[in-house]
Amino acid sequence: MSSKLNSNFLLVGHAGCHNRGCEAIVRITIDLILSKFPDAKFTLVSFCPENDGILSDIPNLKIIPAINYIPHFLPDKDRNKNSVYQKLKNIIKGILPYFIVLIIRKTSETIRIRKKGKLKTKIVFASVDSLRELIIGSDIVVSIGGDNYTEDYGPPNYFMEILEYAKSLNCKTVIWGASIGPFVTPAIRLRMRNILKSTDLITARDELTIEYLKEMGVEQNVYEVADPAFLLKPKSLPLTDIQWSEKPFEIVGFNASGMWCQYVSCSRGKQIMNDIVQFIRDLIDKNKCVILLIPHDLKSSSFGDYQFLYKLERMLNRPGSVYLFSSGLYARETKMAIGKCDFFISMKMHAMISSLSQAIPTLGLSSGPKFIGLHRMMYGHTDYLIDYNDISEQLLKNKFTLLCNEKEVIKTALKNKIPRIKALALKNGDHLESLLKNS
Numbered sequence: 001m002s003s004k005l006n007s008n009f010l011l012v013g014h015a016g017c018h019n020r021g022c023e024a025i026v027r028i029t030i031d032l033i034l035s036k037f038p039d040a041k042f043t044l045v046s047f048c049p050e051n052d053g054i055l056s057d058i059p060n061l062k063i064i065p066a067i068n069y070i071p072h073f074l075p076d077k078d079r080n081k082n083s084v085y086q087k088l089k090n091i092i093k094g095i096l097p098y099f100i101v102l103i104i105r106k107t108s109e110t111i112r113i114r115k116k117g118k119l120k121t122k123i124v125f126a127s128v129d130s131l132r133e134l135i136i137g138s139d140i141v142v143s144i145g146g147d148n149y150t151e152d153y154g155p156p157n158y159f160m161e162i163l164e165y166a167k168s169l170n171c172k173t174v175i176w177g178a179s180i181g182p183f184v185t186p187a188i189r190l191r192m193r194n195i196l197k198s199t200d201l202i203t204a205r206d207e208l209t210i211e212y213l214k215e216m217g218v219e220q221n222v223y224e225v226a227d228p229a230f231l232l233k234p235k236s237l238p239l240t241d242i243q244w245s246e247k248p249f250e251i252v253g254f255n256a257s258g259m260w261c262q263y264v265s266c267s268r269g270k271q272i273m274n275d276i277v278q279f280i281r282d283l284i285d286k287n288k289c290v291i292l293l294i295p296h297d298l299k300s301s302s303f304g305d306y307q308f309l310y311k312l313e314r315m316l317n318r319p320g321s322v323y324l325f326s327s328g329l330y331a332r333e334t335k336m337a338i339g340k341c342d343f344f345i346s347m348k349m350h351a352m353i354s355s356l357s358q359a360i361p362t363l364g365l366s367s368g369p370k371f372i373g374l375h376r377m378m379y380g381h382t383d384y385l386i387d388y389n390d391i392s393e394q395l396l397k398n399k400f401t402l403l404c405n406e407k408e409v410i411k412t413a414l415k416n417k418i419p420r421i422k423a424l425a426l427k428n429g430d431h432l433e434s435l436l437k438n439s
Contacts, residue, residue, distance in 0.1 A: 009033055009042050010131075010138040012066070012162050013145035016048025017055060018299040020331040021229060021350025025144050027331065028228035029176065030058055032429035037436075043134055048299075054330050064134075066158070067127070125165040127158050132169070140436065141166040142174045146205070146227065146349070147370050149180045155188055163195050172439070174201045177228045177428050179370035181212045193217065201435045203428050206373025223431050226377070226424035229350050230357045234339050235332035249288035250404075253341035254280065255296050255351040256312070256365065258303040260388045263367070268389075275393040277315050282397065284321045291316070293324040294337050296351040305348070343403060349374065357421070359414035361403045365391060378417065379410075 017023040033040050041060040046052050049063050148159040166173050183189035196218045203225040204210050213222050261269045283289040295305035306327045313324045325337055335354040344355035345363045355362045356378045364371055364385040375382045
């Protein structure tokens, strides 16, 4: 542990600031910790540190890569930096592709060794052992990210391993502002149950998570909060580059990516895209709406928001009524852009949080427990949430008409609820303070 109590915080589980939701979580997490521990210093373990330069305005923050892994088929005995082994190790470290790292990691979590003539099993934290000294030098490991502990994106091996490793080194652990589960694989569910029970503090951002953890027998260390991103303040963003062809009847914001293509067939994906295009054209042609296409995850891939929205803009073919925002907007600026909308439609969790926290009637186009939990928290129901598989032009029209008809009721209800939600978001810091000061 650090010689100066509660001064060193290791933040893990960060995907990278190309995702503006991840940027928001990091910024507000650090703000909340500094409000309780003014001398705190932070190390952020990031999967995309090359995208985290926008955090350079945060003092006492060090950013390191999450993956720094050398396979264990190389002997770990020769420490001479000029040795053949060390040279080979450095070459592999520089050229090993990430997908090979993943394959090797899964096949070398444990290695069997022969010692004094007897076989023993040694647990090897292959993907996180490079963090050993950082963990030992930290007062606490805080796992951020929001939805790392789920099987929505496959087995959460890395995120399970880092909490197990921290515990093996006698470091306190926290799962921070998270949605957790479900775990459909029996082995993962059992392993996660043990991890969750040994975690010192879990702050859960929705009631579904709390209910699910209770079913797993995890209760004593769990507290209800709201997502830290609810506390993000928008940064001024004048829309001087947008000239309306005519005064819009309503401004509708739209955020989406190609991620949903992974959950449906190719033919179904094309149909969904066509339905979205026809729905938005109808908003423009019949309702005189102006559409703001607002990317929220700027990762450079076929699934990235900007790539998808650029394609959508071209398919819509409505110049003067459709505006695609720059990919250079950061989290606070993106929230300001969303705040210009009368309505918002989104496939992304934190884009929805940006709109709902500004009392903007929001329609969700996503599936999964975290979206259900968010809508229940803000609306008390899921009437404004459409599953990927259910998207159609007619259902989009029906749900948006419902949103329009109830606009003022929704805005009033959200304005009344937001202070309570922000108070719950602040509770993340309160519970962390209580854990550290009472231990």
